[in-house]
Amino acid sequence: MKKLTTICTGLILVIVALSFTTDWKTDLNQMLTDFSTCKSQSKGAECKTYVAKALKKIYGISDFDAANKPGGFMDINAVANYIKKDSKWKVLGDASSQDVLKQAQDAANNNKAVVAMMVSDNGADHIAIIAPGTLVACGSLKYPNSISFFLNNPDKSYISKPLAYSFKSMDGIKVYARN
Numbered sequence: 001m002k003k004l005t006t007i008c009t010g011l012i013l014v015i016v017a018l019s020f021t022t023d024w025k026t027d028l029n030q031m032l033t034d035f036s037t038c039k040s041q042s043k044g045a046e047c048k049t050y051v052a053k054a055l056k057k058i059y060g061i062s063d064f065d066a067a068n069k070p071g072g073f074m075d076i077n078a079v080a081n082y083i084k085k086d087s088k089w090k091v092l093g094d095a096s097s098q099d100v101l102k103q104a105q106d107a108a109n110n111n112k113a114v115v116a117m118m119v120s121d122n123g124a125d126h127i128a129i130i131a132p133g134t135l136v137a138c139g140s141l142k143y144p145n146s147i148s149f150f151l152n153n154p155d156k157s158y159i160s161k162p163l164a165y166s167f168k169s170m171d172g173i174k175v176y177a178r179n
Helices: 002-040 050-059 076-085 098-109
Strands: 089-094 114-120 123-130 136-138 141-143 145-148 158-162 174-178
Touching: 002 050, 002 158, 050 076, 050 123, 076 089, 076 114, 076 123, 089 098, 098 114, 098 123, 098 141, 098 174
Parallel strands: none
Antiparallel strands: 089 174, 114 123, 114 174, 123 145, 136 141, 145 158
8 A cells, every 4th residue: 555655646746747847838938929029019018027927937926916017017127126125035146156056956846936137236137037947067067947038139038948048157146046
């Protein structure tokens, strides 16, 4: 009986993991298409909400819902300011640290929202979402799986590439995880 329970529990975990992975990738592929359309139709304010939408879609968090904003979500600058100030989010460290990159991937794989941010005094210059997946070697570091929506270059936007694709350098990039 114990063996059967272990097998069933294992199967359930595999099924849950597969549905989690498949669902967000399918939804994010559609979001990526919608984002490109958004940019081509010059819907500036709405286009800035895709990071918030993607975080909700992948991790089911409502931190960035905003009924009074375009599309009902915070824009990228509001998301950055919220993450920096809210007690549910903590800094893991610099994205130039292999240990921090590993922590980020582990957290994402455990269904915890994780982002890497380049932040200026005016808000976010760029936010990449760390997504479930595996670390991939790029140069001297192994980077977590990520998603990026580039406002100034929508054709560069992607899902499921190593974090190294999001930033020219990891210098100054901070990684945050949600408790």
